[in-house]
Amino acid sequence: MFEYRGYLGTVEADDGAFSGRVVGLRDLITFEGDTYAEVEQAFRASIDDYLAFCAERGEQPDRPFSGKVPLRLPPELHRRAAVRAQAEGMSLNQWIAKRIESAA
Numbered sequence: 001m002f003e004y005r006g007y008l009g010t011v012e013a014d015d016g017a018f019s020g021r022v023v024g025l026r027d028l029i030t031f032e033g034d035t036y037a038e039v040e041q042a043f044r045a046s047i048d049d050y051l052a053f054c055a056e057r058g059e060q061p062d063r064p065f066s067g068k069v070p071l072r073l074p075p076e077l078h079r080r081a082a083v084r085a086q087a088e089g090m091s092l093n094q095w096i097a098k099r100i101e102s103a104a
Contacts, residue, residue, distance in 0.1 A: 002043045005051070007064055009043045022047065024064035071096070 002009040002020070009031065011020035018039035022029035031046040033039030054061040073081070085095030 002040055004044050004047050007047050009046075011039055011043075022050075022064075025062045027062045 002011065007022050007029075008024060009020045009022050009029075011018050017032065017034055018036065019032040020030065020039060020043060022031075022043075027050070029046050029050050031039060031042035033042045051061050081095065082092050085092045088095060090098070
């Protein structure tokens with residue numbers, strides 16, 4: 001997986017060539033290359049081209065993730081999580097982020 005300017009790309013190898021796409025977007029951005037180094041450079045160039053294209057058109061580029069996750073919990077689970085967060089000296093948001101990070 002590649003990361004560049006906040007965008008992530010996945011790569012697949014097929015018959016000695018590499019192809020990939022940027023994930024987490026509504027827009028489709030693809031790239032390819034004959035070597036790993038070429039496909040990585042193509043990934044970066046595709047992101048740069050996409051951002052330039054959006055700027056030319058005066059459009060906001062699609063971003064993979066905002067960092068905001070609406071979350072609904074049963075009240076009892078919410079309470080237990082808040083109590084644990086407080087006991088560990090963290091906000092509930094920090095506590096949840098730490099748990100997600102350790103699971104991912």
